[in-house]
Amino acid sequence: MKAGQREVLPSYQLRVSSRTRHVKLKVLPYEGLVVVVPKGFNRARVEALVRQRQQWIHNAFAELHRDGVCTEPLQVTDLPASLQLPATGYHRQLDYIRQDKNRVQIREHSQSLELSGPVHLPELSQQALLLWLRHRARLELEPWLDRLSEATGLKYNRLTIRGQKSRWGSCSSEGNISLNFKLLFLPPDKVSYILLHELCHLRHMNHSPRFWTFMESLLPGARVIDRQCQHAWQYVPHWVEARFIQLNSAD
Secondary structure, three states: HHHHOOOOOOEEEEEOOOOOOOOOOEEEEOOOOEEEEEEEOOHHHHHHHHOOHHHHHHHHHHHHHHHHOOOOOOOOOOOOOOEEOOOOOEEEEEEEEEOOOOOOOEEEOOOOOEEOOOOOOHHHHHHHHHHHHHHHHHHHHHHHHHHHHHOOOOOOOOEEEOOOOOEEEEOOOOOOEEHHHHHHHHOHHHHHHHHHHHOOOOOOOOOHHHHHHHHHHOOOOOOHHHHHOOOOOHHHHHHHHHHOOOOOOOO
């Protein structure tokens, strides 16, 4: 940097979370740099923290860009004309019918999904589609998980469907598994891997060598697929991640 020039910091979104004790920096698809701070944190310190982590931030952006992932916050302008879910081969045309109602409703037909209501407001159509996707994910992913559970003898306690921003799934020490509804947009082999991965955490609650040995015994080549899944956000359509609305809390 030349003398007299002012350092230009990357733009970021600031979020306050009651669940975190430390400052966290994340570079997320379709959101860019997000700084999460605990309640009561002196926000005047954020700029200095961003300046200190600039090399890490640059590398994180570069990694997403290499995978073809957009990091700019999106606004909903045009919603999709069709809905394709590669995980299960589901495909429907989307028909938008404007009606004088308070909310957008979805009806499923043999060849299409019909959205009716104030569809001229894209954020309401998006909200209806995301809620429908969560319901669809429950119908598709729970039997899939059950089949893998039965085949491996790895019994889980309860399944939750969420819309995580940076995780495909998780498993708690109580045996509860959480899956991301966006898995529906991934190829079937990636979905099977992620479901099996979470089931294996019922045996090993970490990513130790023992975990990977166990994982490879059930699925040879698991570590290769794991690396692929880390960059699988490119399969998720932009409109799904648009920042017009949020169904998750910022925490």
